[in-house]
Amino acid sequence: MNSAPAPPPSSTPSSAPSAETSGETSTSTTSPTTSPTTSPTPSTPSARRHLLRAALTRLLSSLGVLWAAVTVVFVLSRASGDPVAQLLPENANPEQVAQMQATLGLDRPLIVQYLDFLGGLVRLDLGDSLLYREPVTSLIAERIPATALLAATALLITVVVSFLAGSIAAMRRGTGVDRTVMSLVLVGQSTPAFWVGILLVLLFGVQLRVLPAAGYGTLAHLVLPATTLAIFSVAVVARLLRSSLIEVMGQDHVRTARAKGAGEVRVLLAHSLRNASMPVITVLGLELGALLGGAILTEQIFNWPGIGRLTIDAISFRDFPLVQGTVVLFAATFIVVNLLVDLSYAIIDPRVRTEA
Amino acid sequence: MTSLPRPTRRDALRLGACGSALGAVALTTGCGSEPAAGDARALRIAQKSEPTGLDPHLESGLDGMNVLINIFDTLTMRDTDNELVPRLATSWEAVDEHRWRFHLREGVTFHNGEPFDAASVKFSIERLIDPATESTIIELRAVDHAEIVDEHTVDIVMAVPDPVIPEKVSLFGGVMLPPGYLEDVGAEQFAAQPVGTGPFRFVSWRKAQLLRLEANAEHWNGRPAFDELHFTAMPNPASALAGIQSDAVDMVSALDPEAALQLEGYKDVALEKYPGIRMYFVVLDTEHEILRDERVRRALNHAVDVPLLIEAVLNDSGREAATIVPREAFGYVPDIPPPERDPDLARRLLAEAGYADGIELRFTSSNKEQLVCEALAGMLGDVGVTLDLELLEPGTFAERLESDDPSSLGSMYLTGSTGWTLDGGATLQSYIRSDRRRSRIRSDHADALMDTIEQTIDPDTRLEALQEMQQWLRDEAPFLFLYQADLDFATNGEITWEPNVNGTLAMETAR
Numbered sequence: 001m002n003s004a005p006a007p008p009p010s011s012t013p014s015s016a017p018s019a020e021t022s023g024e025t026s027t028s029t030t031s032p033t034t035s036p037t038t039s040p041t042p043s044t045p046s047a048r049r050h051l052l053r054a055a056l057t058r059l060l061s062s063l064g065v066l067w068a069a070v071t072v073v074f075v076l077s078r079a080s081g082d083p084v085a086q087l088l089p090e091n092a093n094p095e096q097v098a099q100m101q102a103t104l105g106l107d108r109p110l111i112v113q114y115l116d117f118l119g120g121l122v123r124l125d126l127g128d129s130l131l132y133r134e135p136v137t138s139l140i141a142e143r144i145p146a147t148a149l150l151a152a153t154a155l156l157i158t159v160v161v162s163f164l165a166g167s168i169a170a171m172r173r174g175t176g177v178d179r180t181v182m183s184l185v186l187v188g189q190s191t192p193a194f195w196v197g198i199l200l201v202l203l204f205g206v207q208l209r210v211l212p213a214a215g216y217g218t219l220a221h222l223v224l225p226a227t228t229l230a231i232f233s234v235a236v237v238a239r240l241l242r243s244s245l246i247e248v249m250g251q252d253h254v255r256t257a258r259a260k261g262a263g264e265v266r267v268l269l270a271h272s273l274r275n276a277s278m279p280v281i282t283v284l285g286l287e288l289g290a291l292l293g294g295a296i297l298t299e300q301i302f303n304w305p306g307i308g309r310l311t312i313d314a315i316s317f318r319d320f321p322l323v324q325g326t327v328v329l330f331a332a333t334f335i336v337v338n339l340l341v342d343l344s345y346a347i348i349d350p351r352v353r354t355e356a
Numbered sequence: 357m358t359s360l361p362r363p364t365r366r367d368a369l370r371l372g373a374c375g376s377a378l379g380a381v382a383l384t385t386g387c388g389s390e391p392a393a394g395d396a397r398a399l400r401i402a403q404k405s406e407p408t409g410l411d412p413h414l415e416s417g418l419d420g421m422n423v424l425i426n427i428f429d430t431l432t433m434r435d436t437d438n439e440l441v442p443r444l445a446t447s448w449e450a451v452d453e454h455r456w457r458f459h460l461r462e463g464v465t466f467h468n469g470e471p472f473d474a475a476s477v478k479f480s481i482e483r484l485i486d487p488a489t490e491s492t493i494i495e496l497r498a499v500d501h502a503e504i505v506d507e508h509t510v511d512i513v514m515a516v517p518d519p520v521i522p523e524k525v526s527l528f529g530g531v532m533l534p535p536g537y538l539e540d541v542g543a544e545q546f547a548a549q550p551v552g553t554g555p556f557r558f559v560s561w562r563k564a565q566l567l568r569l570e571a572n573a574e575h576w577n578g579r580p581a582f583d584e585l586h587f588t589a590m591p592n593p594a595s596a597l598a599g600i601q602s603d604a605v606d607m608v609s610a611l612d613p614e615a616a617l618q619l620e621g622y623k624d625v626a627l628e629k630y631p632g633i634r635m636y637f638v639v640l641d642t643e644h645e646i647l648r649d650e651r652v653r654r655a656l657n658h659a660v661d662v663p664l665l666i667e668a669v670l671n672d673s674g675r676e677a678a679t680i681v682p683r684e685a686f687g688y689v690p691d692i693p694p695p696e697r698d699p700d701l702a703r704r705l706l707a708e709a710g711y712a713d714g715i716e717l718r719f720t721s722s723n724k725e726q727l728v729c730e731a732l733a734g735m736l737g738d739v740g741v742t743l744d745l746e747l748l749e750p751g752t753f754a755e756r757l758e759s760d761d762p763s764s765l766g767s768m769y770l771t772g773s774t775g776w777t778l779d780g781g782a783t784l785q786s787y788i789r790s791d792r793r794r795s796r797i798r799s800d801h802a803d804a805l806m807d808t809i810e811q812t813i814d815p816d817t818r819l820e821a822l823q824e825m826q827q828w829l830r831d832e833a834p835f836l837f838l839y840q841a842d843l844d845f846a847t848n849g850e851i852t853w854e855p856n857v858n859g860t861l862a863m864e865t866a867r
Contacts, residue, residue: 081755089416090757090773090786090794092494097758103490132408133490133547142563198594206601213598214590216565303588303595305564313405318751 062335069331070121073324074114082106083130083318104130117324126328127321131313136325139310144329146216147306150298151291153222154229158287162234166241167273171264173246182239189235193294197228197301214303225302229294233287240283244276251275278349285341292330396570396583399851399866402596402605406567406589410558411547412531413484416492418774421528422609422861423587426569428552430530431458431477432522434856436865438684438778440523444472444532444553453517453813454500458525460508464576466534467551467558474510478502479535481512495529495777496521519813523686523777527860555580555864564589580864593618600625600848607853608846609861613673614727616844626849629673629842633682633857634774635783636674636728638719638836641796644767646717651709653833657695659702659739660732666839669727674839679826680773680783682840684857687780687809687822692830694837702739714740718766721745722753725770728838732770758793768836776858780822781809787835788825797834 084100092100101107108116120127126136165185169178204224205213212221248254249272257271299308307326314322407420412428415421431445445458464472481502484491500515512521524530537551550558555577556569569585588605590596593615599605601624611619619625640647640656647653666674678694681687706712721729726747733743746766748756756764757771771794775782786794789806805828808821829835843859853866 081751082758085754085758086751087416087492089492089494091782093497094793096494096497099487100490100492103487133411133414134409146564201594201598205598209602213602213604214595215588215604300591301595303564303590305562309564309591316749316751318755 058339062339065335066328066331067118070117070324070328071114073327074117074320077315077318077320077323078110078113081318083320086317087130117321121328126325129314129319129322131317131319131322136321139322140307140325140329143305143307143310146304147292147295147299147308149222150225150229150295150304150306151288153226154233154291154294155284155288157226157230158233158237159284161230162237162241163273165234165238166245167268169238169242170245170249171268173242182242185235185238188231189239191231193228193232194297194301196231197224197298200224200228201301214301216303216305225298225304228301229291229298232294233290236287236290237280237283241276241280244279245272248272248276274348278345281341281344281348285337288337289334292333397581398584398586399582399607399863400586400588400605401861401863402588402590402599402608403861404589404591404610406564406587409547410550410561411543412528412533412550412552413489413491413493414547416494416528418776418859419589419610423567423569424531424550424552425527425554425860425862426556426585426864427550427554427558428531428533429464429554430527431525431532432530433526433862434778434858434860436854436856438857440526440778443526443530444477445525448522450519450813451511454514456512456514456521457505458510458512460510461576462508464553465574466537466553467572468534468537470534470536470551472532472534472553473507474504476532476535477510478504479538480531480533483533483538484529493528495524517811517813519811519815519818520777520779520781523779527776527858556585559584575864577864581867582863585863596846597622597625600846603848606848607851609843610859611844611846613670613844616673616846617671619846624848626847628845628847630845630855630859631675631684631857632841632843632859633684633776633778634772634841635677635680635682636725636770636772636838636841637677637680638732638768638770638838639765639787639794639796640834640836641762641767642832642834643762643796643798644717646711646715647767649709650832651705652711652715653836654695655702655705655709655739656736656741656836657833658698658705659741660735660836660838661697662694662838663697665728665731665735669731670839670841673842673844675842677837677840679829679837680787680835681780681822681826682775682778682783682857685775685778685780685782686815687819687826689823689826692826695833699739706740711740714742716742716744717768719743719745719768719770720753720756720765721747721770722750723747724750725772729770732836760793762796770838772841774858778857780825781806781818784822784825785810799832802828 082101084097084104084106088096088100098107105113105116117127124137126140128134129136129139132139165181169181172178201213201224204211211223212218213224215221245268249267254267254271257267262271295306296308296311298304299306300312307329310322311326313319314326403419403422405417405419407415407423408417409415409420410424410427412421412424415424429444431443432440432448433443435441442461444461444464446461448456448458451457458477460472460474460477466472481496481499483489484493485496485499498514498516498518499521500513503511503513505511514521518524532553533546534551538546541549553576555572555575557572559568559570561567565588567587569587571580571583573579590599590605590608593611596605596608596611596615597619600608600619601622616627619627640653642648642653662676666672666676675683676694678692679689681689683690706715719729719733729745729747733745736743744766757769771787773783773786784806786792788795788797788802790798790803802825805821805825809818809825812818812821843855845855851866853863855861
């Protein structure tokens, strides 16, 4: 996903690494060494204790976030209605409604249902869907590949396109090229994704018939939904990278490189991109959240058989266990992504591995 | 660790399936979307949703039933003329108030070769009413058990008399399941690989993608014309349009009027309208301080120009209704005219009732019906009736419909009712009797009529009660009568097929 790691700029005045790690940094003990400056593996016992404590803190806070998320969803979903009203036809009599509620375990006290849900969560058992009568875990597992494929492709498109657009705009800043690229990007950011999606369907699927309008199965099916999903993120990331690059390119070490006669492209690749990528990585992590949210809409438009459509069905039918399951998945994904973002700092910027 | 049917999936999830799943997908993305084998003629149908599962006893939604009705046969059926005709039962009669006898077709076999006989019927009916099955199908609640008379005769024995049993076994309640197969493989495997006697056999189902059936060459009614049926779910009309235009589907069923309007005028898209049975009406709270006055309720009916509403909002996809009983249902009274559409008369009636300065009423509906609600608010506003509209998300609306608190839906609410048994009592039963949660009527006379309609076996007595009930509705106006919705289909223009008024997708007749 990241640009190829460039050799560290020889002129970067990096402080000598100490063996301390801050609580904010990655907890990986096998982080790949990308720069010859230091080995990230702590060598002293006290540093190891630090690291362990940091890891534990991180794990506990992640679990806390997960618990908070599922609790909020548990409460909200039950406050929003009763699934039995939709599961049974209109002429169901009160006895039949009561029987169905008992069958689904919805007649138990809320606290019992809550503890039961938490207990199941510990065993990674999310219960059975009320609508599909199947284990929530297998329903979700069936749909993960499609959404993962869509989100990953969109992320790839985002990275490639935004790095190209951002770099070109930064190198040619103030020129017509810069203005054109950035205007296009702004248009992408301002148009609602679902509208873009429908236009793409009408143009490529219906008028030109070069790409399938909807469905799943081949690479051709992936093009339109992934593009639709990527458009907004491309805009965000490209603009950020451009400003970040412009800032970095004004720094001393870059001026030094230029003075030594490095060309514009070399200045970009060897001396600027790596430093300018730091804020972008953070935003990419956040964008993954936007991508998951966007996937729900995009999957509806393109009939993509992923988690998004399952989530919409689950919510509209008040399928509590399934709603809870999808939220657990989303929350867990966010937690993991945050962790990866922190990790990547340590890989990209040697200074992070030291006490900042 | 609890034991689970698919431990590998569970493991995948536990390991953070994203990574591993991605790899798996990357390897399989090359495979196409399974075209029909060889030169097989496949009919590809898109509906709004797909089944929640394939056990017909657990499926109470129409979209799901539309798939299953091709795999499973029912005892009786509604043909395209809406007549109740033989299916797996060749004839039937009421032996007495508590006993319906069905004579079964001989020589019928299930897809797995298992013979169909009285034991299959007894098994199917009793499985449906067994609480352990957890069925969402409620039509057979008055059945006590089934009795085998001989190999091809079976009695359905009632706990409480029910005159509509032959109609109720024409769809949801009447699917016939293979007892031997179910015993061998269990309910879970049965739902994964369903076996019926129907004109199509189950082939495969990739969730949220494609459900495939193939023609059953041995079907007792002959082989269907199409070799395969493909069902996909397309929740939004834009995909459906794209699907038809790009030749990914042949037919889109049950379009909303506004969706059908979107598909109008495209080449390669044929829009077909058929009469449907879903009744739309506004339930008026007859206990409400203003709506208690029958003159006010009649005024509302005169104020709303239903033909204009059908033309302007529904794109002509509906028929004006003077009652809440569908025209095709048993007991429908054709000679009750709809109310005159006369705003002046409406104003006069309101003035007579003491509301010359207008009134304000709280009106609740599902937001799916937003356009209709806004049209109603406009027309009623013209005669001085201000509607305080509350449009709810459909799930919330459904819950309030079933709530015991009548005020949760305000002084009036818009509803739709599909009485697929085509019995006049079907749409009446939830909205009239004072003990039903959706009812806003308190009348001993209406209750007594409902009891006759629901519990009398003799058709003539029932017919009289149904007719009297509709006359009573006309006089009392406890509802704002609206329309009977049409069924809108879009096809590629190359399919010869006609639904019955229920719109059931029984595709054996498609050419």
